[in-house]
Amino acid sequence: MSSAQIEIQLIASLVAIACAIPGTFLVLRKMAMISDAISHSILPGIVIGFFMTQDLNSPVLILLAALTGILTVVLVEYIQKTGLVKEDTAIGLVFPALFSIGVIMIAKNANDVHLDVDAVLLGELAFAPFDRLIISGVDIGPKSLWIIGSILVITVGLLFVFFKELKVSTFDAGLAASLGFSPAIIHYGLMTVSSVTTVGAFDAVGAILVVALMIAPAATAYLLTNELKRMLIYAICFGVFSAIAGYWVAHWLDASIAGSITTMLGFIFLIVYLFAPSRGIIAVLYREKQQRTEVSLLTFLLHLKNHTEERERHVNHLNEHINWQKVRSKTVLDLALKNNMIQLDKNIVSLTEKGDEFTSKAIDYIITNEDAQIEDMKDDFFLFRG
Amino acid sequence: MLGSFAVLRKQSLLGDAISHAALPGIAIAFLITGAKDSNVLLLGALVSGLIGTFWIRGIISKTHLKSDTALGLILSLFFGFGMLLLTFIQKQPNANQAGLDKYLFGQAATLIESDVWMMAIVTGICLFVLLLFWKEFKILLFDADYTKTLGFNTKFIDILITTFIVLAIVLGLQTVGVVLMSAMLLAPAAAARQWTNSLSVMVFLAAIFGAFSGVFGTAISATQNNLSTGPVIVIVASVFVLFSFVFSPSRGLLFKQIRFIKNRRDLQLHKTLAFMYNIVESHENISHPHAIKILNNFQGYTKGTLQKLVSKNYVTLEGSMWSLTEEGFKTASNLYSQQNDNNE
Incomplete structure (x- = not known):
């Protein structure tokens, strides 16, 4: 591994961490699309900054771009406040407009300079180590490493100082306001951090990857845990892992690093989405199937309870009457038998004592709909698993 | 035009997500066929756009992630994957590969006659289907539960309308490109919404606004050098929206x-x-x-x-x-x- 490779991976990991922290809060605050909007609309800010300084890495540029990012947020909120359109429409209107302005400015004025739309949108991590920061003749590492490093330090510092405030205002804005934190300040603070991170990272990894690194790790972590601290840690781990793995995939395929990091993120998300223990698709589908069977069982038992005539309780009649397919009614019948809810006597089904009690309880719950009884019922329902 | 439905269904950003999600489809279609036949590429874009859309649906309905997260996630992941494939294609020894990135930003000027015919035909089909299922679309839009009780197959209508939105987006990609497509979908509809409360009038107005911003945008970009068409069209559309916001008689700010x-x-x-x-x-x-x-x-x-x-x-x-x-x-x-x- 050459030093350039190590540096690339280091930059990618730092970007991943720096993005994961604000990203987690954005996902929790249901503002994930704002990051997409910001990453597009900082373009005019970057262009103006570039005209002023002629240097892609100057702090003025980052400042201006961050300002444009905040402007986007303010505009979106203003449009939304007028009540004319919904929030998502407002986002969808603001950022293409700003982005177009940026594209036109580039096209009109900057044709001959090295700033083109592709570079801004997609970034190129592979060149990051060549742009070195030299202070008084000493080479102290790539510029973007320093930029993203300082952004990360600031972000982490802010996170530790304002962790409690962020937490409260994210989950209960009303409580936060009544405790005396201004939700507006925290909101705009978070937006500023997101903008600055986006700007700092876009140069290294491009606008799209910034969005992916913000949202994907946080969303993946959210599928796995409900606790904020753990979610932050998971998100950071996912981010760093896919940054490094993505780099090697890109190395192997000889393709865009940004693209392959995103693909790794997508891959991780897909796996978690499918197999997460309680939130994954497979778990959800399994649970839904179980619940369907349980509902069927309940219907079946209720039917038995309501009919005392033998004719109504014949196995074959049940098939027709409740209108289930053969396989399905067999499953339900087996399940009920296994739990001693019913007894079979010459193909005539009748409730056992246990089944009778259970059914009365279920009816009680359905009629009164009281929460206290659910807990009890839940235990009963877990009996049927397996 | 179809944007009206997207705006009213609160799926405005879906357009943005779909247009990004179409990219890997284009790349894969190219990888498979190795030719730059625009119809095949569009088909690929359509398929991957649809996959993206239904995945978004799946995430929203099956997990506790919210729609914005799902949109942002799919958008960036698909786009990143598309970029990976594009850069991968660039390394391939195939002379045809140049110009694939046109789909990113779109070039209305590069459209050839057959593309225009294709668009006209698809627009015609869209119109026809829209008229045919007008009542169903309308009722699904405003009261989905009622539609279900009436016995309509809501899933079918839903899929139909989504497919057409995706189709419209994919077609538009060539003209204005991935990034600006969402504005093309949204802006006319958002502008039209300010002037009327009636769906039919809104759809009609949106179509007119869209057409006008297309014409004006192209005209402006033709008068100047170095001005790509897509962004100018979007700016014109945004001006329309701004104008509508301020001056519409019943809802306008003024x-x-x-x-x-x-x-x-x-x-x-x-x-x-x-x-x-x-x-x-x-x-x-x-x-x-x-x-x-x-x-x-x-x-x-x-x-x-x-x-x-x-x-x-x-x-x-x-x-x-x-x-x-x-x-x-x-x-x-x-x-x-x-x-x-x-x-x-």
């Missing part, structure tokens, strides 16, 4: 502000009148004159409101004294009883 001011003035007028009425009530003779000075302490009082009251013949002025007229007294007492009525 008229809202005017209404607001007018209401406040009315309120002040009534307050002053009520205050006068209170004073006058304590005297037997309603036209008993009072000094204007005593009104000064009152908040709603200004010279303007007094003048207005005079011009409405509610009050007569004599030097620095005022008195209520018969009419003013009646109105004021009615004002009170009306307020009491409202309170009850």
